Amino acid sequence: GGLGSSVLKHIQSLLDPSRLIVSLYNPSKAPNLPEGLEVRKGDYSDPSSLDVAFKGAQILLLISYPSIAHELRVKNHINAIDAAKRAGITHIFYTSLAFAGPPTSSESVAAVMRAHLDTEAYLRESGLAFTIIREGIYSESYPLYLGFFDPSSSTTEVAIPDDGNCGIAWASRDELGEATAKLLVQAATDASFQYQNKTLLLTGPEAVPLSAVASILSRFLDRTITVNYVEVGEYATS
Secondary structure: OHHHHHHHHHHOOOOOHHHOEEEEOOHHHOOOOOOOOEEEEOEOOEHHHHHHHHOOOOEEEEEOOOOOOHHHHHHHHHHHHHHHHHHOOOEEEEEEEOOOOOOOOOOOOOHHHHHHHHHHHHHHOOOOEEEEEEEOOEHHHHHHHOOOOOOOOOOOEEEEEOOOOOOEOOEOHHHHHHHHHHHHHHHHHOOOOOOOOEEEEEOOOOOEOHHHHHHHHHHHHOOOOEEEEEOOOOOOOO
16 A cells, blocks of 8 residues: 555665565465565465464564444454464554544544544554554645545636634645654564554644644645535435
8 A cells, every 4th residue: 555655765774674574465466575575475364364474573564454434444453463362472563643632632522533543442452562654644635625625627716624724734645654664663673662552642733723734735836726614514314
């Protein structure tokens, strides 16, 4: 995936590729990888494949399953954590999301966050050393937050909820990949790794309102993009 590919790109310049194992659910679709890098088949939904994929490793970067289906996502994460224990892995890095407030907060009701919180709780109780990385919002995803804006269209007005201008501290996926790679290398090379059993927040340094994002786009697209704030009321479905 995008984040995993970025981590791999950056970690290759920091660590000998012979020390790395890449686990993919479909190894036949692996991109061009450096010589000496071991690729294994590992499928979150097939625990026995994870036993083979994780064998001999000490540190696991567990990238969250690409689905918003709560129960499925948690089940697959638990499969991976349990397989890591069986394989003798001692430290798991888990890529969570930054929608839960302070590092120890579990109060978020956002559906997209709940599976992460359940996984975090299971990981904390696993007995393994862990580092939970709560990632900020990808800057590449700005169209989603800006009313599904399409820069290739002739749109000059976007509609967002009236509480949507609170600001987002964007971080590019490649920046997150680089930071994660550096954390993994620190854990692999420093016996006193300072982020063991910690929850980290990786995000941009400043919250940027969506109106400011629209202004930036206006400059680059050479047309004025106007943000229209729409009041959103409660609704029910059956």
